[in-house]
Amino acid sequence: MAKDKILSAKLKQQEFKTKSTQLKTQKIAQLLEPQFQQSVEIDDERPLLKISNFKDYLPEENVQNIINLKLKSGPYKLSMTPQTTYLAGESGHIAAFNWRHKQLECEFDVKEKCYDIISIAQRNFAVAQKSCIYIYDPKGVEVHKIRECKQATKLEYLPYHFLLAALNQNGQLTYQDITQGKIISTYRTTPSPLCLKQNNNNAILGIGDQMGVVRMYAPNTGTSLTSMLCHKGGVMSMTFSRDGNHLITTGSEGTVKVWDLRTQKLQSQVAVNATNLALSDKGVLAAGRGTDVIMWKNCLIGDLKTPYLRYKASSMICDIDFIKHEDYLAMSTFDSYEQTVVPESGEAFFDTYEQPELQNKKQRLETNVRQLLEKLPPESISLQSHRIGTIDRTSKMIIEKEQKKQIEEQAAKKIKKQKKKMRGRNKIGKREKLKELERDQKQQVKWQEMLSDALRVKRAEKEKKKFETKLLDRLEQIPSKEFIRVVS
Numbered sequence: 004m005a006k007d008k009i010l011s012a013k014l015k016q017q018e019f020k021t022k023s024t025q026l027k028t029q030k031i032a033q034l035l036e037p038q039f040q041q042s043v044e045i046d047d048e049r050p051l052l053k054i055s056n057f058k059d060y061l062p063e064e065n066v067q068n069i070i071n072l073k074l075k076s077g078p079y080k081l082s083m084t085p086q087t088t089y090l091a092g093e094s095g096h097i098a099a100f101n102w103r104h105k106q107l108e109c110e111f112d113v114k115e116k117c118y119d120i121i122s123i124a125q126r127n128f129a130v131a132q133k134s135c136i137y138i139y140d141p142k143g144v145e146v147h148k149i150r151e152c153k154q155a156t157k158l159e160y161l162p163y164h165f166l167l168a169a170l171n172q173n174g175q176l177t178y179q180d181i182t183q184g185k186i187i188s189t190y191r192t193t194p195s196p197l198c199l200k201q202n203n204n205n206a207i208l209g210i211g212d213q214m215g216v217v218r219m220y221a222p223n224t225g226t227s228l229t230s231m232l233c234h235k236g237g238v239m240s241m242t243f244s245r246d247g248n249h250l251i252t253t254g255s256e257g258t259v260k261v262w263d264l265r266t267q268k269l270q271s272q273v274a275v276n277a278t279n280l281a282l283s284d285k286g287v288l289a290a291g292r293g294t295d296v297i298m299w300k301n302c303l304i305g306d307l308k309t310p311y312l313r314y315k316a317s318s319m320i321c322d323i324d325f326i327k328h329e330d331y332l333a334m335s336t337f338d339s340y341e342q343t344v345v346p347e348s349g350e351a352f353f354d355t356y357e358q359p360e361l362q363n364k365k366q367r368l369e370t371n372v373r374q375l376l377e378k379l380p381p382e383s384i385s386l387q388s389h390r391i392g393t394i395d396r397t398s399k400m401i402i403e404k405e406q407k408k409q410i411e412e413q414a415a416k417k418i419k420k421q422k423k424k425m426r427g428r429n430k431i432g433k434r435e436k437l438k439e440l441e442r443d444q445k446q447q448v449k450w451q452e453m454l455s456d457a458l459r460v461k462r463a464e465k466e467k468k469k470f471e472t473k474l475l476d477r478l479e480q481i482p483s484k485e486f487i488r489v490v491s
Contacts, residue, residue, distance in 0.1 A: 045423075070342040074096070076092035077337040079091065081120075082128065083325075085328065088442065090340060095113045115133050127146060135151075135156070151168070164380070165182045177189045194212075195214070204388065211233070217252060247264070275297060277291055285347060286302060287348040295314070296323060298310060322335045331344060332344075342381040
């Protein structure tokens with residue numbers, strides 16, 4: 004101990020603070036243990052998946068599709084199609100290659116930070132760069148630039164509606180029609196978004212934020228359709244099932260949860276500190292944790308106790324995704340792109356009428372034309388997608404009112420061209436007077452409609468009262484049973 008009393012008191016205070024912080028950290032660690040969370044911790048002693056163990060038993064086609072590419076400009080974002088892999092590095096390196104034939108389609112450097120990449124129609128792809136969103140063709144030539152979506156960090160594409168959804172750092176969500184080049188809607192969602200994912204069943208977007216809340220959005224509504232409190236910490240990643248009935252999320256507190264969207268209740272959970280999630284067509288869940296990828300086979304049923312497979316990557320995993328109708332899992336890391344085999348993960352049967360996977364140039368053009376003809380309007384996106392195609396039971400009056408409102412809104416949005424008049428007849432004062440007259444006329448029309456509605460209500464009430472009085476008069480005229488007995 005020091006000789007000075009003041010110094011000794013300060014040292015005692017520091018010792019007390021350090022001991023109290025140690026006790027707090029121990030308590031927090033105990034609370035975060037799987038026993039308190041009613042979940043099961045995965046045994047790290049389970050043997051990792053090694054391709055060399057079953058590589059000899061695979062056919063040559065599958066062995067050739069096991070890929071491991073070393074890259075320099077990481078970390079990389081990933082977007083997969085049945086034939087092509089799209090990669091976007093944070094430093095500006097962009098590449099697209101055919102993973103089936105091992106052919107490089109395009110490779111270039113934009114010398115700008117890239118946040119996300121996604122494939123869109125006609126084999127084009129969109130990249131969320133620092134300045135704005137750029138659209139490139141399969142050869143890497145710049146086709147279009149979307150300046151309205153600035154500082155976008157997350158991208159999603161709705162193929163049946165031809166809509167490109169972009170989410171920026173401030174939580175502004177924008178929907179753009181890529182066929183017309185027009186922005187359909189823009190609105191604020193949440194100030195701290197972390198992830199964006201599409202429900203392929205009904206084309207609704209889910210956004211997870213730092214508060215642990217997942218919100219669902221559609222382009223025809225400015226507010227969230229539903230919101231769910233999924234985690235105590237931030238929602239790091241999420242994915243939807245193929246039928247759209249289940250939602251799987253991972254939080255910063257170190258849990259992976261499976262939710263039933265029909266009841267919005269928790270179905271099962273497991274303690275895994277994962278940062279990326281991917282779900283295959285057959286329900287195989289892959290969770291990226293550091294350099295490991297853990298997989299479960301029956302996660303939608305609730306079996307998260309025992310993992311199905313494990314895979315060890317060369318470096319920290321940045322993004323993962325399953326390839327549709329194939330037994331492959333693609334991973335992008337800080338310095339590589341890896342692709343491995345996951346047995347029983349892909350659905351072998353697919354709808355050839357919708358979009359055949361292996362197409363030639365003529366078939367591709369035919370499918371593009373057919374998809375444009377069958378394009379769905381943005382108003383068809385809703386949580387209850389089963390109602391599409393059914394009979395609309397709303398009354399004719401309500402439909403006519405809605406149509407009138409839409410026509411009035413469209414007319415108000417149109418910019419009226421000012422007529423060139425003689426000198427002195429087009430002054431600012433006269434323009435303002437005309438505007439005031441138009442406003443007064445609109446207010447008069449509104450007041451007249453309100454008065455007419457009030458008069459209708461009053462008339463209906465009077466008619467009801469008259470009808471009731473008539474009934475009472477008739478009942479009074481009818482003699483009672485007791486009077487009839489006395490007379491008899």
